[in-house]
Amino acid sequence: xxxxxxxxxxxxxxxxxxxxxxxxxxxxxxxxxxxxxxxxxxxxxxxxxxxxxxxxxxxxxxxxxxxxxxxxxxxxxxxxxxxxxxxxxxxxxxxxxxxxxxxxxxxxxxxxxxxxxxxxxxxxxxxxxxxxxxxxxxxxxxxxxxxxxxxxxxxxxxxxxxxxxxxxxxxxxxxxxxxxxxxxxxxxxxxxxxxxxxxxxxxxxxxxxxxxxxxxxxxxxxxxxxxxxxxxx
Numbered sequence: 001x002x003x004x005x006x007x008x009x010x011x012x013x014x015x016x017x018x019x020x021x022x023x024x025x026x027x028x029x030x031x032x033x034x035x036x037x038x039x040x041x042x043x044x045x046x047x048x049x050x051x052x053x054x055x056x057x058x059x060x061x062x063x064x065x066x067x068x069x070x071x072x073x074x075x076x077x078x079x080x081x082x083x084x085x086x087x088x089x090x091x092x093x094x095x096x097x098x099x100x101x102x103x104x105x106x107x108x109x110x111x112x113x114x115x116x117x118x119x120x121x122x123x124x125x126x127x128x129x130x131x132x133x134x135x136x137x138x139x140x141x142x143x144x145x146x147x148x149x150x151x152x153x154x155x156x157x158x159x160x161x162x163x164x165x166x167x168x169x170x171x172x173x174x175x176x177x178x179x180x181x182x183x184x185x186x187x188x189x190x191x192x193x194x195x196x197x198x199x200x201x202x203x204x205x206x207x208x209x210x211x212x213x214x215x216x217x218x219x220x221x222x223x224x225x226x227x228x229x230x231x232x233x
Contacts, residue, residue, distance in 0.1 A: 004062040007055045011073050014051075016042035027072070027110055034143060034179065035110050041073045048073055052080035056088075060100055067107040079113055083120040098125040102133070109144050111179055118148045123155025131164055138171045143179060146172060150183045157190045162198050165191055169202070173209050185210075185217025193221055203230060 020042030029035040058066075058081055066078030079101075086097045101108070101121045108114055126134070137149035150172060153165040169184045192199030199218065207215060207230050219227045 003055055003058055004065060007051065007058070007066075007077065008074065010051055011041060011043060011048075011071075011077065014041065014043045014047060018042065019044070023072070027112070034177075037070060038072050038110060039070050041071060043073050045076075048077050049080055052077045053084060056081055056084055060096075063100075064104070067104050072110065072113075075107055075113060076116075079108065079117045083117050086121050086124070094125055097121060105137075105142070105145055105148060108148065111147065111183075114144060114147045115151055118152045119154040122148060123152040126152065127155055127159065134164065134168060135171070138168050143177055146175065146177075146180055147183050150180070150187055153187055154190060157187065157194065160194055162191050162195065166198070166202055170206065173206060173214075178213060181211045181214040182217055185214040185220075188214075188218035189220055192218070196222070200226075 020040040023040040023042060024038075027035045027038060027040070029038045029040075055077075058078075063078045063081060066074045066081075069075060082097055082101060086094055089097070098121055101117070108117070122134075134149040134152060137145040140146060150165070150168050153168060156162070156164055165187050169188060172180055172184050175181070175184075188199060188202065191202075199222075203210075203215075203218065210218070215230060219230050222230075
């Protein structure tokens with residue numbers, strides 16, 4: 001039995017229908033919702049990570065089959081394999097993983113898939129490479145491209161590099177989707193945790209243009225008086 005078949009059988013054996021039903025609702029899989037068409041086995045994340053680490057030798061072809069599946073956990077485990085492989089390999093192979101990841105953006109199509117993986121692949125790769133791709137993604141009409149663009153900057157923030165986060169946040173200020181509001185607010189909050197002056201300068205310039213959810217996420221760690229100040233204004 002090949003490794004891909006073993007992996008699928010292992011995940012299928014861990015299926016929890018009751019948990020799957022909860023996840024179907026939580027990740028908005030109904031018709032017309034952002035996760036429409038996604039199906040779940042109902043496996044908790046730590047167990048998925050545990051399984052993924054046993055199959056790091058899967059080929060790109062095998063991982064492509066996982067990412068092309070409608071089953072959320074197959075895609076999640078495929079992406080975890082990519083992130084773990086990225087950490088352990090050479091720079092030239094990291095570039096191959098980065099390119100493979102971006103080509104599959106349509107399959108990285110729920111917020112957990114984006115958030116857990118893109119900083120560790122896209123963000124980490126772009127720490128030492130040109131970052132124009134993030135601006136192209138941010139200006140696209142695709143929800144997941146836009147979320148990948150802003151969430152990838154978490155890697156930069158961890159290195160106290162804030163410029164790209166701020167510029168991408170400006171591009172996404174008027175976006176209509178709640179998942180982008182939350183993503184931008186979260187990244188701004190992360191900036192503020194490392195340099196509150198940078199966050200306050202951004203807020204003072206743009207708070208009036210920020211959707212309420214984005215603003216609430218961005219100011220979450222500020223002192224209560226500061227939070228009230230921005231919310232009242």
